[in-house]
Amino acid sequence: MTATITAIVPIQPETATGVARDLLDQVQKGLGLVPNMAKVMANSPTLLKGYLALSTAVGSGSLSAAVRERLAISTAQLNGCEYCLSAHTFIGGNIAKVDAAELDSARRAQSRDPHVAALLTLSNMIAENAGDVGDDALGAARAAGVTDAEIGEVVANLALNILTNYFNVLAHVENDWPVVGL
Template sequence: MSALPQINPAEATGEAATLLAELKKSIGPVPNMAKAMANSPALLKGWMSLSGALAGGVLPGPVRERISLATAEYNRCTYCLSAHTFLGKKVAKLDEDEIERARHATSADPHVAALLALSDAIARGRGTVDEAALKAARAAGVTDAEIAEVIGNLALNILTNYFNIVADTDNDNPVVVTPHGHA
């Protein structure tokens, strides 16, 4: 059972009701994470705003899903790992091999692999990344805009990972039972 109550969109009031209705209109069924985030309309609004802004950036959906998978795996967030495995398959059209590779912060596509390696280096360094990692990314063709958005997507995913771990959000996707448990 979730450590935070999930606000039922039909029973929500005030700004939470407005945000949950907006979310339902844009994506359909409201995920349990958003229902739990509705305990703080400021948090829900922030997540929705950052997610929407990054969706309009230079990184395409399949790349963002791979970053989400790698981050959820690293942070051992079963909720996010399950959600992004589902979204990776159904929305981003990633095959099983690419989903598994993303969980290990790699890809068969060299450019995507460079983006994931950079994201992983930033996560493992807690924001500190050596010049060699940046040079390797740039040598693989990663642009400054992509570097900036890797950081933004990483931050968005750390937010949702930590939120769902602390809230113990009830999973509303087919569960990926266990993260691989990378050190």
């Protein structure tokens, strides 16, 4: 994402009304701040509400925050979303406490941990092939210890990450995170 002017004007929390205001208040309470992505999403309360619901759902799964952040980084790199790459690199390092080498490896769907590497590889294969991965790909993931529940969660995380990647790229959301270039 190289544009610096957003294609969709952000809704400022202090001037938001109705459902948009309620949702932005929810973001503020949950994060202690309202990122630019949420401000731009607030133009469509349906979008922001759906994003928050899916984010909450995947956050309650069996995959750890450290794994989810690496999945997000891998997908952001794949989709060319500098905003999400920057946000999840920051969150991954500062909140999920993933070391810098692992965050960088996630950009290439790699990890020192074979189980995490299998999750990242599977996620990218699903994204690159619109879900049409062969039995050998699933077999390789399972051989690394990936469970059927985790396969489902990979798809849920992928859906969330594609949603935010596509939206941020489309809307040219101004990056308010420490920039990590593509």
